[in-house]
Amino acid sequence: MTTLLVLLLLAVGVYCVAVLEAWITSGRFRLAAPAYSAMALLGRESNIPRKPDLLFFEVGPVVLLVAALLAAAVIPLSPDLIITDLATGALFLNAALAYVLVALIMAGWGPNGAYAMIGGWRFLGQLVAYAMLIVMPITAVAMRAESLATTDIVVSQAGLWNIVYQPLGFILFFVAAMGLAFLPPFDLPTAKGELAGGVEAEYSGVRLAVFRLGRMVLVITLAAATVTFYLGGWQGPWLAPWLWSAVKILLVTAVMLLIGRYVPRIREAHLLAWCWKLGIPLALLNIFMVGILLVVIP
């Protein structure tokens, strides 16, 4: 029952993200647009390119969707509204999200096309940049909660949200999460105008619909993870806990999309350089500072 309810909320959330994305990128607020484009994608022919690695081509988008859904399974929308409250939830979230990379490599390699393949391998480079900045801030969050369970992490923020307690970690995690979801300005694997859609380039029809759906679920899962780790999860006055989660998740998503609207696409080499030379030392500093804070203010 809980699973069904969470999946339903996720579906509503994905629809909202699609409306938001269209609103922010095109400037037009149209509630029915995602439904129309879904119908159009499902109605169109789904082409198969010449000499593909058919297994990878078919499985890639599905793996993306499954990885994002599995990651969503450990996100608590309220104390009871969680699919599975694992004791290693924060680590499980990482494990599931690691398969986003596998999905993109499969989808990039499968169609036997140059743009798609470059897109897939680009995401591998992107992972080398963002991976540490996902894991190290989560380490600091788990240090404060003294637990890897996501519900414990939310409860640990009852007095003070982590965005105030460890703002540096929040900024790093937020940027890395945008990199993981390949949202602009980190949309290197799908780079429109430069790679002609990259990983998406050879997909059409229902396969493209699955890919886009997977990506939307990924975006909302990462926004939900940001809310869980840094914005106090379901906590807040007056409203019901699940409603607080929903409001916060949509706000974080909107901010992510808005940043992408106004910041130009970053170059892969620059991304790697910034993440490794600046991001990782800052993430270590964050862990160090949280360690000291924990001793000073228990």
Place this chain on the structure above:
Amino acid sequence: MITGQSIFIGFFGVAAVWFGIVVFRTFSMVRSAIALLFSQTALGAMFLTMQAEFLGVLQIMMMATEMSIMAFFMVMFMMDPGGMGKMEMTHQKRLSLIVGLVSFVGAVAIAVFIDWGPVATTVADTAQQTKALGLELLGRSMLVFEMAGVTILTAMIAATSVAIQPLPLSAIKHKKDRV
């Protein structure tokens, strides 16, 4: 006694071996790497079935990135990475077959004949397991893990430096001028 747990362990064990075989049955280097990934993921699933949650999740997480990076290296180094030319890329087949069989028999012999002591009937809860693992890694096993880590890092740096084509001196000078 056959329980649901042992059936799942058997299933994931067979899956791990099967994907291990697929690694050598395909011509495509990327398929080979991804097959190895799923073999390792099946091992992670075995850990999960044995209620070692932290180890299982860690295994599943680490292998995804490691095997993807390995796929990239294989595409860089191999002459026919897509396997479309059906190029033969194995060598010393008899030797590797013998080594493989001997190690397999050795591993089975160790598993069967060693005295494992009394079988644990209860499992500590996950948080306790994670704590024990952390104390072990930062305690008596620290040296072993640090040695392994440094060895792997050295091998990676060595492999990359071997792969880079040395530039002629004139090209380096030219580069310096440009900078």
